[in-house]
Amino acid sequence: MASVLLACFDSFIGDHRQAIRQIQGGLALLETLRAERRQASLPQPEEPVEQDLIQMFTRLVIQAKSYDLAFHFPQPYVIRLTPNVGVTSPSTPGGGPPVSTNNALIPEVFASLHDGRLAWDTLCEKFMRFTEEMSAYVKMSPMNILPIELKQYGKGFDQQMEAWSSAFDPILASRMAPAKSTQEKTAIAVLKMNQIMGRILFNMTFCDSESEFDQFLPSFRDIVNLAMEVIGDEERRAAAKRCPNPDFCQHQPAHSDIFGGEYTAKHIKASFSADLGIVPPLFVVATKCRDPLTRQQAIQLLRTSSRREGMWDSELCARIGSWIASVEEEDDGVADFQRPLSSSTEASRLSIGSPSSMCSGSPAFGEDIPLGPGGNARWGSRRESSPLSPQTRTEIRLVPERKRIMVRAVEFDLQKRVATLQCGSRGLIPGMRDPRRRDTRIVW
Numbered sequence: 001m002a003s004v005l006l007a008c009f010d011s012f013i014g015d016h017r018q019a020i021r022q023i024q025g026g027l028a029l030l031e032t033l034r035a036e037r038r039q040a041s042l043p044q045p046e047e048p049v050e051q052d053l054i055q056m057f058t059r060l061v062i063q064a065k066s067y068d069l070a071f072h073f074p075q076p077y078v079i080r081l082t083p084n085v086g087v088t089s090p091s092t093p094g095g096g097p098p099v100s101t102n103n104a105l106i107p108e109v110f111a112s113l114h115d116g117r118l119a120w121d122t123l124c125e126k127f128m129r130f131t132e133e134m135s136a137y138v139k140m141s142p143m144n145i146l147p148i149e150l151k152q153y154g155k156g157f158d159q160q161m162e163a164w165s166s167a168f169d170p171i172l173a174s175r176m177a178p179a180k181s182t183q184e185k186t187a188i189a190v191l192k193m194n195q196i197m198g199r200i201l202f203n204m205t206f207c208d209s210e211s212e213f214d215q216f217l218p219s220f221r222d223i224v225n226l227a228m229e230v231i232g233d234e235e236r237r238a239a240a241k242r243c244p245n246p247d248f249c250q251h252q253p254a255h256s257d258i259f260g261g262e263y264t265a266k267h268i269k270a271s272f273s274a275d276l277g278i279v280p281p282l283f284v285v286a287t288k289c290r291d292p293l294t295r296q297q298a299i300q301l302l303r304t305s306s307r308r309e310g311m312w313d314s315e316l317c318a319r320i321g322s323w324i325a326s327v328e329e330e331d332d333g334v335a336d337f338q339r340p341l342s343s344s345t346e347a348s349r350l351s352i353g354s355p356s357s358m359c360s361g362s363p364a365f366g367e368d369i370p371l372g373p374g375g376n377a378r379w380g381s382r383r384e385s386s387p388l389s390p391q392t393r394t395e396i397r398l399v400p401e402r403k404r405i406m407v408r409a410v411e412f413d414l415q416k417r418v419a420t421l422q423c424g425s426r427g428l429i430p431g432m433r434d435p436r437r438r439d440t441r442i443v444w
Contacts, residue, residue, distance in 0.1 A: 003029065004056050008274045008310075014414030016067065016311040020077045023064045026057060027079070027099070047101055058100040058121050063276055063310045065128050069144065069201075070283065071410040081129040082136070100125055106163045109170055113184065116168050117191055120198075123164060127157045127202050143408065144205065145427055151206045161199045168192065182233055189226040190277045196223055197281040200288075208427030210404035213288045220289040220298075223281045227301045230278055234305075235265035242267050270306040278305065279312040286321025287407060290399040295325055313414055319442050320407065320421060327423070327438055328399045405436050417444050 003026025010019035030049060037045035047054065064079045081099070102122045110116040134153065135144050146154075168191075174180065175188040200216045243249040278301070285298035302318035405423040412419030419442040424434040 001053060004053065004060060007060055011274065011308070011311045012272050014308070014313070016414065017077055019311055020064050020067075020073075020079065023057075023060050023079060024076075027061065030057065030099070051101075054100060055118070055121070058125060059275060060310070061099050062121065062124050062128065063312075066276070066280055067311050069128075070280070070407065071412075072143065072408060074409075080132070081125070082133045098125065098129075106160060106167055108167060110167045113171055113187060113191070116164070116171060117187075119164060119167075120191060120195060123157070123160055124198055127154070127198075130154055130157065131202070131205055143406070143426070145208055146205050148206050154202070154205070157202060158199070161195065161202070165195060165199075168195070182237070186230050186233065189229050193223050193226045193278060193281040194276060197284050200284065204288075209401065210288075210290075210406060210426045211401045214290065214398060217289065217291055217294070220285045220291070220294050223285050224294055224297050224301065227278045227282055227298070227305075231265050231268070231301055231305050234268050238265075238267035238269065265304045268304070268306060270308075272308045274310055276312065277307070277309045279307065279309045279314050279317055282314075283312070283317040283321060286317065287324050290328070290404065291396055292325070292329060292399075295321070299325070308414075315444060316412060316414065316419060316442075319444060320410065320419070323421065323440055323442065324405060324407070324423060327405060328403050330403075405438060408437075412442075418442070 003022045007019045007022040007026070010016070010022060033048040034045075037048050049057075061079060061081070065081065067073070068078050100122050102118050106119055106123075107115075110119070130153070131144060131146070134146050134150055138146060138150070171188055172192055175185045196219050200213075200219055204212060239246070239249075282298045282302050286295055286302065289295045289298065299318050299321045302314045302321065305314050307314050404426070406426045407421070408424045409422040410419060420439070421442060422437070422439050424437040428434050
């Protein structure tokens with residue numbers, strides 16, 4: 001319990017290194033306790049820690065591991081899920097003891113949001129463990145990118161993620177019910193965002209080209225749509241509390257607006273949550289989506305939301321995404337590759353506006369959408385006519401592969417608000433010269 005609490009406190013004050021140390025210490029303690037129970041010669045040694053604490057600790061481990069995968073920390077700030085890697089063979093992944101003890105099969109339909117979250121946490125830990133273990137066997141694996149021939153080993157995870165998505169669909173649709181509380185509606189949207197992100201990143205583990213991310217453009221837009229729901233509802237509640245009379249509102253937006261001037265959340269205050277939320281999925285969109293409009297929407301949502309979720313800081317993520325976008329989209333005098341939008345890449349799969357509506361790109365909030373608990377927040381009523389709306393575009397300009405870069409290392413201090421960012425080519429073997437390498441220092 002002390003490890004959990006101290007990890008949360010360290011995340012709150014922005015000391016991610018100490019937070020990772022706390023999680024590492026708790027992970028070692030948990031394994032020691034379990035080893036002692038196994039050595040006690042009990043017929044069925046019980047779990048030495050309460051299940052609720054195991055769930056919290058599992059989520060902290062996933063959070064720390066996601067942070068490492070995004071920013072590529074050096075030792076000793078790396079969470080290891082497979083301490084005994086090398087003992088087992090790659091045909092039997094998962095040699096280390098699990099953090100979570102939940103091994104229930106994914107049902108046809110989840111009975112509750114809680115069940116869906118437990119199943120996703122377990123699945124997330126398993127494929128993180130698989131990726132870590134496979135990377136250890138592939139000695140020259142660049143930045144955790146696995147050879148395509150290993151994809152067969154991980155095929156089952158993609159099938160399980162698809163099964164999870166199908167089982168979660170009824171709960172996802174239920175978020176639009178008028179009786180649904182705002183808190184539960186947000187939790188549903190956030191869980192779906194993280195599942196979409198997880199599936200993208202797992203499938204990209206076997207790809208050595210950044211262009212492969214283009215196939216997930218509808219998924220990137222789904223993430224942005226869901227984030228707009230979450231932030232929109234927060235903005236509506238904050239505006240009603242801070243400025244009950246809009247005619248006398250003195251709050252002004254702090255950032256430029258990509259949504260046509262009607263979607264800047266100017267009433268939301270900075271917030272902290274010990275659990276993951278919208279920041280990691282939006283960071284993936286900001287750094288991996290090469291549709292400039294969708295990417296800029298993600299960056300604005302990060303800056304507007306002003307939140308820290310565990311060790312994830314929205315402002316740092318927004319600035320990293322913004323810098324990568326500026327590098328990739330800078331004019332080098334060579335014509336960019338253009339591709340017309342097709343029905344398969346343009347349509348968002350999620351129903352955002354109402355239970356019966358389907359829209360592409362970002363959602364349109366009409367006058368018929370309820371604004372009470374469980375309803376979508378409406379930041380403006382003219383979204384459909386916005387000149388920046390994806391619905392009005394007939395073609396999309398994607399960043400060409402020759403200009404694409406990925407994060408290779410980030411050293412930062414959230415307390416001093418400074419970061420050193422190194423980016424370069426995907427799939428490059430460590431030690432090789434990288435012609436795309438770019439470095440920068442970010443201060444905010």
